[in-house]
Amino acid sequence: MKFISWNVNGLRAVVKKNFVQTFNDLDADFFCIQETKMQAGQLELALPGYHQYFDYAERKGYSGTAIFTKRVPLTVSYGIQSAEFDHEGRAITLEYPHFYLVNSYVPNSGAKLKRLDFRLGWDAAFQDYLTRLNQDKPVILCGDLNVAHQEIDLKNPQSNHHNAGFTDEERQSFSRFLRMGFTDTFRHFYPDMTNIYSWWSYRFHARDRNAGWRIDYFITGNQLVDKLNDAKILTDVFGSDHCPVELITPEL
Template structure:
């Protein structure tokens, strides 16, 4: 089974805008279409509460003609056009789909952050983890989220193996970002967020990229758009992950990044697993 995950940073912009960045985003979609993945997880869709429009669906079907779509958007009392997730899954699959809430603080459960697919042999779940925010204004809530989410994954794992992916908004170790010393209290690299991710792994999960590649450096999934040279200089962060239940880690064959070319922000990640 081949699975891809990507934080797209606005599905509407990627599909319908004529901006130079949108053209780069569509080039990534064309790359993903060529990958012939069974499942594609997409985060930060930023769609309305009504989800993808008819035009969005038609365009997605042009890239992924053999896939069905399920989605979750941010709804009141959360912000409109914020966060959001979407799955494309091959139409030969027949998953049970849930939109879990984890008793998260504030409006986090209303922000469309988690979708879970249940197949006979496993759960496949994606997450768009809340960012701690400028000035770490959401760090306290983020720590609660991390604990609740870890407990949720553990509850799935108690039933059957789990494949979990998404934008976790944390660089776990110093080797997961280019400049750790200057980012000690930056959102995504606080001790609290890193400890939260360690706690998640300690619940019985494996970071598949590190499992296959060891302590390789310079491997990132995100480059800041605010810096025009971040990708050229590879001053990136690895904040997107494929995790699996420890008991099936030996079944993972591939866990890597897919090139997004000149496009900054997130790059897609791919995992192949023999279940």
């Protein structure tokens, strides 16, 4: 099975940049997107053969997630079962007979870390949610998790230790999450690979210089690790300031 995750930085915008052709070319069983930046009824997307699920933020033009899947889920839920955090359209969970698929757009800590406390609160609630799911059946989590975990996960670690996405607090939170029984699938297959990223600032020709960050992930419950085939970062796909990431598994 093929899983794709992509922060599109505005679904209506990326549709004008050949999104449908890219979507068809990738031919995923599950295609998860983040930062849709839209409300219900603002876009009708014809994707034959796919069921579509959207979680919209209350604030217009902000955040938002979606999953397009060839496979009808047993159940669909939105948010992370937290009144404090479920108003920004940041998570969708699809349940299947042998796993849960969770697509998430994790909050950014913001300029001058003004949302760091909110972000860390989200992390705690989200990790509790995922751990409870993973005790029932294996979890496949994907999305823009807004953290570069290790120094090899961004081009310039030394100058970013106090910036959103690379603070000690965020990185330690991510480490704690993995210790709860989860695996970063890309690092499972490529533990030492450097100079490969999934997000580049639009400023200073960052993508041309490959001055990026790896902040988009597929994370699985440890019980799935031996069944995985590969995890990739599709750096040759354009249309957003992020590129898609991919997970390949056998039939689960």
